[in-house]
Amino acid sequence: xxxxxxxxxxxxxxxxxxxxxxxxxxxxxxxxxxxxxxxxxxxxxxxxxxxxxxxxxxxxxxxxxxxxxxxxxxxxxxxxxxxxxxxxxxxxxxxxxxxxxxxxxxxxxxxxxxxxxxxxxxxxxxxxxxxxxxxxxxxxxxxxxxxxxxxxxxxxxxxxxxxxxxxxxxxxxxxxxxxxxxxxxxxxxxxxxxxxxxxxxxxxxxxxxxxxxxxxxxxxxxxxxxxxxxxxxxx
Amino acid sequence: xxxxxxxxxxxxxxxxxxxxxxxxxxxxxxxxxxxxxxxxxxxxxxxxxxxxxxxxxxxxxxxxxxxxxxxxxxxxxxxxxxxxxxxxxxxxxxxxxxxxxxxxxxxxxxxxxxxxxxxxxxxxxxxxxxxxxxxxxxxxxxxxxxxxxxxxxxxxxxxxxxxxxxxxxxxxxxxxxxxxxxxxxxxxxxxxxxxxxxxxxxxxxxxxxxxxxxxxxxxxxxxxxxxxxxxxxxxxxxxxxxxxxxxxxxxxxxxxxxxxxxxxxxxxxxxxxxxxxxxxxxxxxxxxxx
Ligand SMILES: Nc1ncnc2c1ncn2[C@@H]1O[C@H](COP(=O)(O)OP(=O)(O)OP(=O)(O)O)[C@@H](O)[C@H]1O
Ligand SMILES: [Mg+2]
Numbered sequence: 001x002x003x004x005x006x007x008x009x010x011x012x013x014x015x016x017x018x019x020x021x022x023x024x025x026x027x028x029x030x031x032x033x034x035x036x037x038x039x040x041x042x043x044x045x046x047x048x049x050x051x052x053x054x055x056x057x058x059x060x061x062x063x064x065x066x067x068x069x070x071x072x073x074x075x076x077x078x079x080x081x082x083x084x085x086x087x088x089x090x091x092x093x094x095x096x097x098x099x100x101x102x103x104x105x106x107x108x109x110x111x112x113x114x115x116x117x118x119x120x121x122x123x124x125x126x127x128x129x130x131x132x133x134x135x136x137x138x139x140x141x142x143x144x145x146x147x148x149x150x151x152x153x154x155x156x157x158x159x160x161x162x163x164x165x166x167x168x169x170x171x172x173x174x175x176x177x178x179x180x181x182x183x184x185x186x187x188x189x190x191x192x193x194x195x196x197x198x199x200x201x202x203x204x205x206x207x208x209x210x211x212x213x214x215x216x217x218x219x220x221x222x223x224x225x226x227x228x229x230x231x232x233x234x235x
Numbered sequence: 236x237x238x239x240x241x242x243x244x245x246x247x248x249x250x251x252x253x254x255x256x257x258x259x260x261x262x263x264x265x266x267x268x269x270x271x272x273x274x275x276x277x278x279x280x281x282x283x284x285x286x287x288x289x290x291x292x293x294x295x296x297x298x299x300x301x302x303x304x305x306x307x308x309x310x311x312x313x314x315x316x317x318x319x320x321x322x323x324x325x326x327x328x329x330x331x332x333x334x335x336x337x338x339x340x341x342x343x344x345x346x347x348x349x350x351x352x353x354x355x356x357x358x359x360x361x362x363x364x365x366x367x368x369x370x371x372x373x374x375x376x377x378x379x380x381x382x383x384x385x386x387x388x389x390x391x392x393x394x395x396x397x398x399x400x401x402x403x404x405x406x407x408x409x410x411x412x413x414x415x416x417x418x419x420x421x422x423x424x425x426x427x428x429x430x431x432x433x434x435x436x437x438x439x440x441x442x443x444x445x446x447x448x449x450x451x452x453x454x455x456x457x458x459x460x461x462x463x464x465x466x467x468x469x470x471x472x473x474x475x476x477x478x479x480x481x482x483x484x485x486x487x488x489x490x491x492x493x494x495x496x497x498x499x500x501x502x503x504x505x506x507x508x509x510x511x512x513x514x515x516x517x518x519x520x521x522x523x524x525x
Binding site (some may be wrong): 053054062074075079084086092094095099102103104106108113148149152189191194201 | 344400407410414
């Protein structure tokens with residue numbers, strides 16, 4: 001049993017003949033919340049997709065709790081406890097809120113009381129439980145997409161730009177929920193973000209990406225300083 | 236009284252046509268709607284169900300069980316074929332059409348060579364009853380009931396069961412379904428098996444009513460395609476209402492102008508619908524609903 005939950009070694013991948021990730025090395029400890037930042041198009045979403053397995057690795061290695069999972073398909077990785085919340089949320093539009101949540105049970109069997117807990121975190125989902133997910137607002141879809149993976153009690157959650165196109169009050173609610181889950185049950189989170197308030201509210205640490213590589217890491221002390229974070233966000 | 240029996244006769248005809256269209260088409264519609272696969276071997280799964288059912292009945296198995304056995308065997312054959320052939324062609328729709336067409340010809344010719352040009356039938360079960368000047372087969376009423384029950388069963392399967400949720404998630408967003416831990420490969424395999432099983436069910440149910448020849452699948456295939464084209468990709472918003480409308484059209488034309496007019500009417504309806512609603516009834520309904 002190691003303290004490291006996820007580790008990548010010289011991870012390389014891309015689309016068809018277009019290389020994007022050019023050797024990414026990250027290491028995330030259990031119960032950490034780590035942010036990934038960088039300009040548009042540097043490969044942040046590509047990194048998330050390769051971690052969950054929607055994009056196969058071309059080279060390099062990926063370890064989950066010390067075991068190589070590089071060759072595993074996305075659904076096998078998910079069942080090992082990785083919850084993926086994509087950029088753009090990707091709720092199942094023609095299924096109800098409740099059916100979307102039930103689909104999340106494939107990640108892992110729902111623990112007793114988990115639905116009540118999700119509705120406590122995101123009351124709007126209970127109110128809209130029988131509504132089609134496609135008719136929800138962006139913020140509500142984001143909450144649904146997050147709750148959908150939490151239903152399966154993952155060890156590690158990957159969030160890709162959770163604040164994108166969402167009103168500030170919901171952004172705060174999501175940040176508070178993730179921090180609470182991290183404190184109470186030791187949930188590990190890796191999230192891509194551009195919103196400085198969300199980064200500072202959630203992240204313990206932060207990787208800075210450029211041109212398919214991790215170029216710097218921001219320590220907790222550096223995250224304390226708003227101006228430092230802003231400078232790195234606008235690199 | 237004469238009017239009532241006239242009316243009943245028409246409803247019976249329309250219901251009979253509706254049942255045939257629903258049972259012939261629902262397997263095809265599920266495989267097309269859920270997987271985007273145009274399965275030209277659909278008729279041969281019907282053939283498989285019919286032959287298995289007739290043989291089992293001949294060997295003394297009660298008809299309902301024989302029908303279910305036919306559906307089961309067709310479903311299993313379908314899953315095997317999915318694994319061996321269809322699975323490798325998901326991103327190549329044209330190749331799927333060619334491959335399933337090939338499978339269809341091999342199955343038809345294989346059946347002809349191995350089992351000969353015809354299989355002895357078992358005769359239509361149950362009797363008939365008369366109303367006014369007309370005589371009606373009770374088995375046809377059973378077929379109408381079974382078609383309705385099949386629709387209800389499929390509706391419950393896709394809305395009330397775990398398989399239904401996983402299947403709908405997979406068709407709406409395959410990559411997301413996978414990322415949530417859904418084994419989409421297995422879902423596709425089971426869905427194809429379900430489509431083949433429903434074809435087998437149709438074959439088994441109609442086996443007692445027709446001559447069993449190796450090419451019998453094509454009679455079902457044409458009408459199944461017309462129904463799916465008119466209905467579009469959704470079985471409940473598409474196939475079922477399309478079968479109802481087409482059933483009425485076919486019954487009306489058949490009773491006034493004869494069998495051939497009924498067939499031509501179906502094809503003409505399909506052509507008109509493609510012009511007006513390229514994605515069929517359900518595509519049109521879903522767009523209206525937004
Ligand atoms: N499906 C795809 N096919 C081909 N190229 C792609 C695809 N998706 C992304 N790319 C390219 O890969 C590069 C990295 O994209 P990626 O989505 O990982 O960036 P990102 O850092 O998440 O950007 P953003 O901040 O805009 O979300 C970009 O140049 C993009 O154009
Ligand atoms: Mg992105």
